[in-house]
Amino acid sequence: MRLKGEISYPDEEEEGKKEMHSISAGVPQHLKLVVGYALTKKKTISFLQPKLQGLARNKGILFVAIDQNRPLSDQGPFDIVLHKLSGRNWCQIIEDYRQKHPEVTVLDPPDAIQHVHNRQSMLQDVADLNLSDCYGKVSVPRQLVITEDPSSIPDAVTKAGLVLPLVAKPLIADGSAKSHELSLAYDQYSLSNLEPPLVLQEFVNHGGVLFKVYIVGEAIKVVRRFSLPDVSKRELSKNAGVFRFPRVSCAAASADDADLDPGVAELPPRPLLESLAKELRCRLGLRLFNIDIIREHGTRDHFYVIDINYFPGKQCGLELRSSSTNWYGKMPEYEHIFTDFFLSLVQSKYRKRPTVECAYWKNNNGNVS
Numbered sequence: 001m002r003l004k005g006e007i008s009y010p011d012e013e014e015e016g017k018k019e020m021h022s023i024s025a026g027v028p029q030h031l032k033l034v035v036g037y038a039l040t041k042k043k044t045i046s047f048l049q050p051k052l053q054g055l056a057r058n059k060g061i062l063f064v065a066i067d068q069n070r071p072l073s074d075q076g077p078f079d080i081v082l083h084k085l086s087g088r089n090w091c092q093i094i095e096d097y098r099q100k101h102p103e104v105t106v107l108d109p110p111d112a113i114q115h116v117h118n119r120q121s122m123l124q125d126v127a128d129l130n131l132s133d134c135y136g137k138v139s140v141p142r143q144l145v146i147t148e149d150p151s152s153i154p155d156a157v158t159k160a161g162l163v164l165p166l167v168a169k170p171l172i173a174d175g176s177a178k179s180h181e182l183s184l185a186y187d188q189y190s191l192s193n194l195e196p197p198l199v200l201q202e203f204v205n206h207g208g209v210l211f212k213v214y215i216v217g218e219a220i221k222v223v224r225r226f227s228l229p230d231v232s233k234r235e236l237s238k239n240a241g242v243f244r245f246p247r248v249s250c251a252a253a254s255a256d257d258a259d260l261d262p263g264v265a266e267l268p269p270r271p272l273l274e275s276l277a278k279e280l281r282c283r284l285g286l287r288l289f290n291i292d293i294i295r296e297h298g299t300r301d302h303f304y305v306i307d308i309n310y311f312p313g314k315q316c317g318l319e320l321r322s323s324s325t326n327w328y329g330k331m332p333e334y335e336h337i338f339t340d341f342f343l344s345l346v347q348s349k350y351r352k353r354p355t356v357e358c359a360y361w362k363n364n365n366g367n368v369s
């Protein structure tokens, strides 16, 4: 999907391939670390943009594509393995590799990724944390998991005391198209037409603006995004049924520069996000993820986490910033943030050694092909 006014790159596919080819030839002079990556072709092109590759090379970072048709242990050696692929088979491969190569930083452990691929477990850590301090309170919307017979849904919603409208989301959030098929329900009886397993989450009015908090190690970047509009009591009383709505992440343009009510647009307090991010990094065991967070409309500091995603990217196209010449991925300056993060991982491992030795360099007796 090309957004209006997008800078026209030469065909990204070709550009990506050309750049990818040059990366193996363009090994950094002062090689510090090797990042093996296993990503879909689409994500490889959207994440490994020429600017990231160039900056990485200047910082002594070599990206090497993992051949998914060869044993992972026969490849490398790597200092870091960066991955985002679906399927049990890959999960097993990367877990076996982690056990055999504790010296390699795997971003991120498969079981931690699986944890956020379920819309119940992904939010449980936020609920357990129950963060509340002088900067505000962070909760999760009340929700109900339905795994059985859909005809039981209306009674289950009544019994749970959930307040309409409800957002119906597939329970499994594994990145498949189906996992992003969401609906808004104005009455509970229509819910029996939906297909479990699903989670029913109370819709929280939030002024139509959502905050995406991107976390890369200890770095935090927040962007505003347009979201679903509020549902008034009048609208609720006049409507019935369940309505599918399109993917907001991909479709929503940035609201960073929109003219919005300050009470709606004001970013969540930085110290609150830092506390939340620090706790979730530890509890989730993830270093690359984003948090979708909304402010309850009418409050200044009551926030709800509604979604957590592992290693999000620019899949849905680049985001137009205020001027059409200024394009960033969803996470502004993500190139610097990611390269600094990769270096920090390796430096923390080799801190006791006078110089940073790179597994790749060592194994090739300094002859880097």
Ligand SMILES: Nc1ncnc2c1ncn2[C@@H]1O[C@H](COP(=O)(O)OP(=O)(O)OP(=O)(O)O)[C@@H](O)[C@H]1O
Pocket (backbone or CB within 6 Å): 141, 167, 169, 173, 179, 180, 181, 182, 201, 202, 203, 204, 205, 206, 210, 226, 227, 228, 247, 248, 249, 250, 292, 294, 306, 307, 309
């Ligand atoms: N409980 C809620 N209250 C209000 N709005 C909600 C709620 N849950 C979801 N939404 C709206 O629906 C959008 C999509 O919801 P969510 O992020 O959970 O779906 P997703 O498929 O995981 O999306 P993503 O592409 O971010 O992974 C949110 O960005 C927000 O606009």
Ligand SMILES: O=P(O)(O)O[C@H]1[C@H](O)[C@H](O)[C@H](OP(=O)(O)O)[C@@H](OP(=O)(O)O)[C@@H]1O
Pocket (backbone or CB within 6 Å): 043, 173, 174, 175, 176, 212, 249, 250, 290, 309, 310, 311, 312, 313, 314, 315, 316, 330
């Ligand atoms: O606009 P965002 O950064 O939210 O878009 C993300 C989205 O949130 C999900 O993280 C997607 O990953 P999946 O949940 O696995 O589909 C990302 O897609 P990806 O293919 O780029 O990882 C979106 O970029």
Ligand SMILES: [Mg+2]
Pocket (backbone or CB within 6 Å): 249, 292, 307, 308
């Ligand atoms: Mg989301």
Ligand SMILES: [Mg+2]
Pocket (backbone or CB within 6 Å): 173, 307, 308, 309
């Ligand atoms: Mg999501």
